[in-house]
Amino acid sequence: MNNCPKCLHELHLQTEICPHCGIVFEKYLKYHPEQADRQDAQAVTVTLYEEDDVNPLAQILFHESQQCTLPYLIGRSIILAGLVIWSWQLIGSSIDSNAAGNSFLHLVNLPFHEAGHIIFRPFGAFITSLGGTLGQLLMPSICMGVLLLKTRDPFGASVALWWVGENFLDIAPYVNDARAGQLPLLGGNFGHSAPYGFHDWQYLLTESGLLQYDHFLAKAAFVTGAAIMLLSLSWCGFLLVKRCKL
Numbered sequence: 378m379n380n381c382p383k384c385l386h387e388l389h390l391q392t393e394i395c396p397h398c399g400i401v402f403e404k405y406l407k408y409h410p411e412q413a414d415r416q417d418a419q420a421v422t423v424t425l426y427e428e429d430d431v432n433p434l435a436q437i438l439f440h441e442s443q444q445c446t447l448p449y450l451i452g453r454s455i456i457l458a459g460l461v462i463w464s465w466q467l468i469g470s471s472i473d474s475n476a477a478g479n480s481f482l483h484l485v486n487l488p489f490h491e492a493g494h495i496i497f498r499p500f501g502a503f504i505t506s507l508g509g510t511l512g513q514l515l516m517p518s519i520c521m522g523v524l525l526l527k528t529r530d531p532f533g534a535s536v537a538l539w540w541v542g543e544n545f546l547d548i549a550p551y552v553n554d555a556r557a558g559q560l561p562l563l564g565g566n567f568g569h570s571a572p573y574g575f576h577d578w579q580y581l582l583t584e585s586g587l588l589q590y591d592h593f594l595a596k597a598a599f600v601t602g603a604a605i606m607l608l609s610l611s612w613c614g615f616l617l618v619k620r621c622k623l
Contacts, residue, residue: 477550
């Protein structure tokens, strides 16, 4: 068999246990003889690859275990099209417009931002303030890692990578506002009127002596986010084209 008889995960190395769903092939076929009979009838030849012949990085980034079906391709094509349109709207907007901050995804990012403050509180005031930004970058990064390494879903991982980039765009206006303090903050406060330290990036840049570079750092965050989003879209597109050719 080239695929696991239960989950259809493609097998590349000789093994007695499916690395994806965990079944023991001998026991599974014992209690599901129809699977063994079907394989015998089809005279399926097992083709196994040596580890040296497989590029591990390429396997992680581009190999998908899901069966390629028409609904699969249509669904993921719709997702990709939606991300392309959304990216165009977000990247094409200025930092001052705060397009990412005004989108519904900001409401998704915000709880992870606030959780980051709590998680990093034991590391002191500076890291606690930075923890909000770290929290909203770590969550999509963790999702990407799980989808890529645990569930073997590189398409899902590429979407999570897009989310990482979107968070950079979400952060950029906050950094840009460090001196002006005009953005509304949680609880109805503003940076210019709130107690010192309430505005994360006002505090971070003031304490590090970089307050005068707030606009430059905001642009750097925005460009970084845009580049990550475009990279993720390229990854998504490559995976879809690769699946269509199978």
